[in-house]
Amino acid sequence: MKITIIGTGYVGLVTGACLAEVGHEVFCLDVDQRKIDILNNGGIPIHEPGLDQVVARNRAAGRLQFSTDIAASVAHGDVQFIAVGTPPDEDGSADLQYVVAAARNIGRHMTGYKVIVDKSTVPVGTAGKVAAAIANELKSRAVDIGFSVTSNPEFLKEGAAVKDFMEPDRIVIGHESDAEGLQAQAVMREVYASFEAAGRKIYWMDVRSAEFTKYAANAMLATRISFMNELANLADKVGVDIEAVRQGIGSDPRIGPSFLLAGCGYGGSCFPKDVQALSRTAQEYGHDLRILAAVEEVNELQKQVLGKKVHARFGTNLQGKRFALWGLAFKPDTDDMRAASSRVLINELLRAGARIAAYDPVAIEEAKRVLALDFADAPQLIEQIEFASDHMAALPGADALIIVTEWKLFREADVAQVRDQMNAAIIFDGRNLYEPAKLKALGIEYHAIGRAI
Ligand code: NAD
Ligand code: UGA
Numbered sequence: 001m002k003i004t005i006i007g008t009g010y011v012g013l014v015t016g017a018c019l020a021e022v023g024h025e026v027f028c029l030d031v032d033q034r035k036i037d038i039l040n041n042g043g044i045p046i047h048e049p050g051l052d053q054v055v056a057r058n059r060a061a062g063r064l065q066f067s068t069d070i071a072a073s074v075a076h077g078d079v080q081f082i083a084v085g086t087p088p089d090e091d092g093s094a095d096l097q098y099v100v101a102a103a104r105n106i107g108r109h110m111t112g113y114k115v116i117v118d119k120s121t122v123p124v125g126t127a128g129k130v131a132a133a134i135a136n137e138l139k140s141r142a143v144d145i146g147f148s149v150t151s152n153p154e155f156l157k158e159g160a161a162v163k164d165f166m167e168p169d170r171i172v173i174g175h176e177s178d179a180e181g182l183q184a185q186a187v188m189r190e191v192y193a194s195f196e197a198a199g200r201k202i203y204w205m206d207v208r209s210a211e212f213t214k215y216a217a218n219a220m221l222a223t224r225i226s227f228m229n230e231l232a233n234l235a236d237k238v239g240v241d242i243e244a245v246r247q248g249i250g251s252d253p254r255i256g257p258s259f260l261l262a263g264c265g266y267g268g269s270c271f272p273k274d275v276q277a278l279s280r281t282a283q284e285y286g287h288d289l290r291i292l293a294a295v296e297e298v299n300e301l302q303k304q305v306l307g308k309k310v311h312a313r314f315g316t317n318l319q320g321k322r323f324a325l326w327g328l329a330f331k332p333d334t335d336d337m338r339a340a341s342s343r344v345l346i347n348e349l350l351r352a353g354a355r356i357a358a359y360d361p362v363a364i365e366e367a368k369r370v371l372a373l374d375f376a377d378a379p380q381l382i383e384q385i386e387f388a389s390d391h392m393a394a395l396p397g398a399d400a401l402i403i404v405t406e407w408k409l410f411r412e413a414d415v416a417q418v419r420d421q422m423n424a425a426i427i428f429d430g431r432n433l434y435e436p437a438k439l440k441a442l443g444i445e446y447h448a449i450g451r452a453i
Contacts, residue, residue, distance in 0.1 A: 001025070001190060004077025006102045007120070008035055008066060010046055010161070010269075011154050012083035015119060017051060018165040020058035022194040028066045029073035039066040047335045047362045050162040074109035079191055081152075082130070083119040092276035093284075094123050103130040106147075107137025115187045116149045121214050121274060123281050127151055127174070127207045148184035150175045151207045153214030158268065159333030171195060171202045174210025215281070218274040219292055224259045225266050226298040232262030232450025233305070242450030243432060262449045264404060264430030265302035267330030267339040272299070303341045306402055306430045307348035309447050313426070314399070319353035324398035324422065326391055327405025327431075328360035328367040335363040337370045341430065342404045346385065347374060356385040357394040361407055395421035406431040419444050 001024045005016040008030040016028040030036050035045045042059075044052045058064035067073060074080065084098035099120055106116060116134065118127055127149040138145055151174035156164035171192055175185045185204065189196070196202055205213070232242040242262045250257035266272070275296050282289040314321055330340035337343065342358075349356055360367065364387045375382050388394035391409060395401065395418060403410055411433045419425040419442055427439065429448040439446040 001079060001187075002077050003027070003079045003081065003191065004029060004073045005081045005083055005119075006073065006105070007082065007084035007098070008032075008039065009083065009085060010048075010158065011119060011156070012081070013039075013044075013046070013055070014048065014051065014156060014161045014165050015081060015083055015154065017054040017058060017064060018162065019191070020061075020064040021054050021166070024063065024191070025076075026058070026064050027073050027076040028064065029070065030066070030068060033068055036066045036068050047333075048161050049159065049333055054162055070105050071109045074106055074114075075111070077114070078112075079115045079117060079187060080106055081117045081119045083154075086120045086122055086273075086277075088273045088276055091280060093280040094121070094126075094273070094277045096122065096126060096129060099126065100129060100133050103133035104137055107134035108141070110134075110138075110145055110147070113146045115184045116147060117188070118149065118151045118211070119154055121153060121218075121270070121277075122151075122211055123215070123277060124208045124211045126211060146180060148176065148180040149207070150181075150184050150188055151210035152188065153210060155214070155217060158336055159331060168195065168200055171200060172205070172210050172213050173202055174205050174207035176207060215274055215278040218271055219278050219295070221259050222266060222271045222275050222299070223291060223295050225261070225263075225271075226295040226302070228260050228262045229265065229302045229449070230298055233302075235262075235450035236452045239452060240450070241436075245450075261406075262432065263302075263406070264306050264341045264345070264449065265299050267303075267341050268336060269338040272296075272339045303344040304348070305449065306341070306345050306404065306428055309428055310349065310400070310402065311352070313428075313447070317353055318349060321353075321399045322355045322357065322397050322423075323349060324388075324394040324401045325356050325358040326360075326394065326401065326403045326410050327407055328358060329363035329405050332405055332407040333362075335360075335366045337363055337366045340404075342367070343370065343374055345402065345404060345430075346371065350375070350381045350384050351378070354384070357388050357398065358385055359388040359391045359394040360405065361409060392417070392421060398422045399424050400426035400428060402428040402430070403433060404430045406433060415439060415444065416442055 003019055003024045003026050005012045005028045008028040016026045020026040038045045082099055082102045084102050086094040089095040131149045153172055173188050175181045235242040246260045249255050250260050275292055279289050279292045328342045330336055425443055426445045432448045436446050436451050
């Protein structure tokens, strides 16, 4: 099939490359010339394991092309995926300006029937707005061309995006139930035919329910994390090991083992904004989603937990103290620094007078960029952070090691060697990577999240 992807960011690029991988002819559009140039020169603008091979293979096979040419992109695809960003507006609601701009472009240039697919995470009712934007353009061109808008939210995780897309737990597709909607359903079935043939389950539903399902999923996951973080903070006070509790409750199939890891808060481009946007939708309908307000508040506080533990140990003034910091990205296997807990910690430590030697396997360049923005009011503080060439090189002279991201490299570190490299054998672990008993036996003072046993 001929498919166009509008927006070649995280989701658009993965979607485009993976749909080419299953045999479709894919045209990826972006307004960002820099991104398109990188891709056309054989590069990848994001760090995502395995994506470079899928892109290279399908470009070479002639199934995947990248361009900034809007007219050509609309002409190419019988199916037009909208995968542009939906960042938070000032009031927390999803900013739909990029989605609507993409829809207008489709309406401006289309000459035959199209199925439009909302892939971006969008609030309930957005398909109607997309349809209205296209219809307006068609009206101003005085043409009558059929189209149908479907909703196909994406559930991939950064760092595992290719696998998540190619082997999804489920595919959710919302379509209208009128004749055009059923025609669109048949087209979408063809898009995902190879996935269905491989036994992947498609959940067909109405468009609004599909739009809502995406927010419900992220809100549920964020709630589980905040709930475990609340329990972990209590566990610290009452002398309970949250890891043992996690295993004890996760073994109940009604609860399940995933997404119960306590830590220094969730970050990224999605949980924070989607929790906010769902709360905003609720407000618009006069409904108070109290649980989500708490989820958000707990997470904001949780990002401060490491800073508080450091202050409790070293005092409020951290002048003359030096900390090794392992992990900058909001999670492993990505260089994404959006809403990363490391930013809250770095802000706290540097403003309290500390020096930091930080290391992350892939996020250092991105960290430099975002920290310059975070410290725009005090650029001299940035000089107090240096970036190490590897994780062990961050340790010499450190008064403590602080771990913020759960990279495998850190989990597998030789902790005895870590101890020997530092000034003091103290570890603050925001991701519960080690066994407290083992570290105690090695003479390491270990401050984790909910593991004060
Ligand atoms: P992104 O910022 O990485 O990419 C969006 C791209 O769209 C950018 O490259 C931008 O230049 C381009 N763009 C904007 N307007 C355009 C237009 N009119 N025409 C063509 N291109 C345009 O964003 P992302 O992380 O890929 O997220 C996209 C959507 O997918 C969001 O709604 C997000 O919530 C959702 N989502 C993201 C993830 C994730 O892991 N990143 C997972 C699931 C869902
Ligand atoms: C999340 C969802 O997992 C995806 O299904 C969804 O498609 C995506 O958001 C989205 O809508 O964009 P992502 O943000 O890439 O994916 O990463 P996650 O693996 O979900 O991690 C998010 C944050 O939660 C990270 O900061 C991670 O450290 C934290 N986390 C995760 C915990 O603190 N505890 C856990 O048990 C799991």
